[in-house]
Amino acid sequence: MDTPTDLSAPLAEASITTGGVARRLGVSPTTVRSWERRYGIGPSGHEAGRHRRWTPQDVAVLEAMCRLTARGVPPAEAARLARGGALARLPQGRAETGEPRESGGGRTLPLGTVRPECRGLGRAAVRLDAPVVERLLDVAVADLGLVTAWDEVMMPALRAVGRKWAVEGERYVEVEHLLSWHVSGALRRVTRCIDPPAPVAPVLLAGMPRELHSLPLEAVAAALSGRGIPFRMFGPAVPPAALVESVRRIGPSAALLWSQSRDTADTRLAQLAAATAWGPRGARARPAVLLGGPGWSGAGRIPGTLRPRRLTESLVHLETLAAP
Template identity: 35%
Template sequence: MGEGRESASVMHVEPTGLGSLSGRGLETSMDEESELLWGVGAVAERVGVATPTLRTWERRYGIGPSRRTDGGHRRYNETDIRRVQLMNRIVSSGVPAQSAARVALSLDSGGLVAALASDEPLYGAPGQVIATPAETVGRIIDTGATLDVVGLTTLLAETIRDWGVLGAWVNVLAPALQDAAFAVADHKLGEEAERVIRERLEVELRSVARSYAPRYLGGRPLVLASVDAEAESLAVLALEAALAGRGVAVLSLGFEVPASALLGLLDRVTPAAVYLWASHVPTAALVDAVDASAGDTPVLVGGPGWVGLDTGLLQVELVAAPDLLAVADRLLGLMQETPVARR
């Protein structure tokens, strides 16, 4: 495969299930990224919240430092600061502090990062008591179970509005899809209800991607494609909507992409990067198509379908980017690094 030419540079993004793009399991990695500890005065200056307010949040709601120095003084780490930042953003939108604290405390480090990635989350009307992600997941499952299409559409739209695409996907939408699948397996939810939830979410993500009116940056597009059927590829739609929210349009080859479509695209344009999702093992022809992009296009692959392949032939470069936010950032970085070029 690809004999006689330079092998493709493939970045393997894993782990790769729905949960992998939900950002779960990032608590340890985020906490270990920096052990620099901050005092309350330094946090107040950094976040823009008065020191007395920080002390009140710690005393009343438990939003405060989680580390201690050798001398016994309590200090904030980066995750604690992110929680304060989210608390401040929610409270500033008019939500009661107790409700804001419930939400901020319900998120792990990866969830906090994703929630803060949105520039302007609204978190509902001023004075509104907002639900935690787990509560919203439960509402999505319950509403889907009644086949209330209008109610489900409204709920999904409000969730994305309140959290932004990344925050919604990480903290609510991907967990809801997982819970729905588990409920079907346990015979607690009908397959028809799960399909309605997926279909409404697909419609909403497409609507979000269109509403941002995104643009190409740097003259070279990002390409997204999925080996899987539509129902297994909502993570790719979420990625497209998240990129659109950052002003970046993509060339999408859609679902169940054949090798001929990928090769045809690469013959006409040189993308800044390609992201190819596969829950199932790709065909040999498609793997050859990935190899055919050698020397021109960075290729990121995601999904458990790539795990069992002998990717040594492709000189796989492992990239520690298991969550949707990290994948989006990596693609944007590649887009900004590459010069304008066409075949």
């Protein structure tokens, strides 16, 4: 689901299935079913033993729900408004078009083609509406799963905020800080330290010595947690000696080293980490080193390392490497 389809197109008189509704409105079937389960936005009639069918009136309510959530209205509130036929009565502080009522104009993010959940998140962040930002993040993780929520909701919004303040100067730094803090909170709420019953070497997660970004590492930690894979998170700016010593002490199955920009990518340290061994003589082992982030793009091929491009690719490698 990249963008909603044309919601103004006339609806067919015949009832349609949940999958058909999802395709028509540009949302996932999982989201439609979740809204029905959580907020009562569903078909008005259902015969036992038959697929659920949506009437034009049912679809109109769901259409209103889509419009409201895309504008940043919390799902529970959007459901109440949609069921009451009150699409135009948005909460105070939002215009009927869904844009925040703020002076000065131009306070929108350059999001491009994104999911409605991401667009709503971006608008809430620009308004500095922390409660809505928090709710939208939690709903995105619950409805879409962590990986999809990160790739298609959180990351596009974070990148757009970064582009915005880079163009506008420091005007929008507060938006980035607020959004980053809440994204970190949403990731931490679904992250648990794993103590597997079988002996499994943990994954080491660390930022390069001068690297201050840690949200991608937090996303990996949350995803590993959901897969039952143990990890050790050291966060940003890990000193070289501490990184190497941690490899020796932990004996990780893999080490993911994050670099957001080229000036923080240290190829010599990556090579040293890949060459660091642990264990008794005759049975010594070395970690698989994954180089994460755009900072490694100009580093060339580093022996003994892998360079995943996305969170999903990193998880495939780490899940394989962590297998007992």
